[in-house]
Amino acid sequence: MEVKRFGVSLENELLVELDRLVGKKQFPNRSQAIRYLIKKFSVEDEWEEDKNVAGAIVLVYDHHKRELQTKSTDIQHNYHDLILSVQHVHLDHHNCLETIAVKGKASKLKSLADKLIAIKGVKHGELVMTSQM
Numbered sequence: 650m651e652v653k654r655f656g657v658s659l660e661n662e663l664l665v666e667l668d669r670l671v672g673k674k675q676f677p678n679r680s681q682a683i684r685y686l687i688k689k690f691s692v693e694d695e696w697e698e699d700k701n702v703a704g705a706i707v708l709v710y711d712h713h714k715r716e717l718q719t720k721s722t723d724i725q726h727n728y729h730d731l732i733l734s735v736q737h738v739h740l741d742h743h744n745c746l747e748t749i750a751v752k753g754k755a756s757k758l759k760s761l762a763d764k765l766i767a768i769k770g771v772k773h774g775e776l777v778m779t780s781q782m
């Protein structure tokens with residue numbers, strides 16, 4: 650891919666902030682940090698405009714709560730057209746980590762994630778959305 654160069658004018662404080670982020674997030678240089686920020690902004694914009702996006706729902710729950718798995722499966726079947734894959738990892742005696750790869754309209758992914766995260770017994774849940782590039 651062709652790379653173009655352009656000049657950026659920034660106040661000193663913003664430049665200091667950019668360099669702080671480059672260091673903290675371990676970007677190799679300022680350009681990579683700016684690429685990341687543009688992409689992040691553009692993904693959020695696609696999300697807001699309800700475009701087709703891809704992502705992952707991550708859930709941590711106690712599998713001893715039996716009804717939880719039935720409810721989760723029911724919900725996943727209702728949204729089967731959005732789900733690409735489900736990975737289940739047994740973290741320890743009690744806890745399971747489920748990673749559900751999803752693709753579809755941002756609003757639908759959000760609604761699926763909200764329903765799963767709201768199930769009683771889910772300890773933590775998060776939806777990560779990215780663009781389809």
Ligand code: NI
Nearest residue numbers: 712738739745
């Ligand atoms: Ni498990």
